[in-house]
Amino acid sequence: DGGITQSPKYLFRKEGQNVTLSCEQNLNHDAxxxxxxxxxxxxxxxxxxxxxNDFQKGDIAEGYSVSREKKESFPLTVTSAQxxxxxxxxxxxxxxxxxxxxxxxxxxxxxxxxx
Amino acid sequence: ILNVEQSPQSLHVQEGDSxxxxxxFPSSNFYALHWYRWETAKSPEALFVMTLNGDEKKxxxxxxxxxxxxxxxxxxxxxxxxxxxxxxxxxxxxxxxFNKFYFGSGTKLNVKP
Numbered sequence: 446d447g448g449i450t451q452s453p454k455y456l457f458r459k460e461g462q463n464v465t466l467s468c469e470q471n472l473n474h475d476a477x478x479x480x481x482x483x484x485x486x487x488x489x490x491x492x493x494x495x496x497x498n499d500f501q502k503g504d505i506a507e508g509y510s511v512s513r514e515k516k517e518s519f520p521l522t523v524t525s526a527q528x529x530x531x532x533x534x535x536x537x538x539x540x541x542x543x544x545x546x547x548x549x550x551x552x553x554x555x556x557x558x559x560x
Numbered sequence: 561i562l563n564v565e566q567s568p569q570s571l572h573v574q575e576g577d578s579x580x581x582x583x584x585f586p587s588s589n590f591y592a593l594h595w596y597r598w599e600t601a602k603s604p605e606a607l608f609v610m611t612l613n614g615d616e617k618k619x620x621x622x623x624x625x626x627x628x629x630x631x632x633x634x635x636x637x638x639x640x641x642x643x644x645x646x647x648x649x650x651x652x653x654x655x656x657x658f659n660k661f662y663f664g665s666g667t668k669l670n671v672k673p
Binding site for chain 2: 449476478480485486487488489490493495501503535539541543546547548549550551552553554
C-alpha cells in the first residue's frame with residue numbers, strides 16, 4: 446500500500462543534541478512538508494519542498510533543517526538551536542501539480558520530548 | 561503569515577444532532593480550501609478539496625460549502641454519530657504559492673451516544 450512512513454513514533458532529545466526525524470513516501474509525490482503541532486494549536490509549517498534538491502522555509506523554520514536528496518525522503522533535523530522542540534511533528538506529501546488539486550497525505554507523526 | 565480561523569474551537573453534541581462549523585480565510589488570491597478529519601491516534605484524512613466559489617461537496621453525512629468572495633467555508637454533519645468525533649481542520653492555499661498550506665487550529669467535535 447502506498448503511504449507515508451514517519452519514524453520514530455517517539456523521540457527524546459537531550460540538551461544540546463541534534464535529532465533527525467525520518468519521513469519516507471512511496472506515493473511518487475513531488476511536494477513534501479513538515480508541520481509542528483503544539484497543544485491547542487493548529488498545524489504550523491516548518492519547511493516544505495516542491496521538488497528534489499529544493500526546499501523553502503515555512504513560518505517557523507528557525508532551529509530546524511531539512512534535505513531533499515531523493516524524491517521519497519524528506520528528513521527533518523531538530524537542532525540544538527531550537528529551544529522549545531517538545532511537540533508533535535507531522536510529515537505530509539501531495540502531488541504538487543497546480544492542475545491536480547489533490548489533498549495532502551499525512552504520516553502518523555513523531556512525538557518529540559526533551560529529557 | 562496568512563490567518564485561517566476556525567470556529568468554534570470545540571463542540572459537544574448528542575448522537576443524532578446535526579452540526580456545522582466555520583473556516584474563515586483570506587478572500588483574495590484564493591487557490592484551494594481543504595478539509596481534513598483528524599481522529600485521535602490516527603493521521604489526518606482528507607475530506608474535501610474545494611476550488612470554485614459556490615462549490616458544494618458531499619461525502620455521506622458530511623458536506624461542505626465554499627464562498628471565496630467573502631472568505632469562508634462551512635462543514636456540515638447531518639445526524640452526528642459517535643464515530644464522527646474528531647478534530648476537523650481546514651487548510652487554505654493561495655495563488656501566490658499554491659503548494660503552501662495554512663491550517664486553522666481546528667474544531668474538536670465530541671459526539672455523545
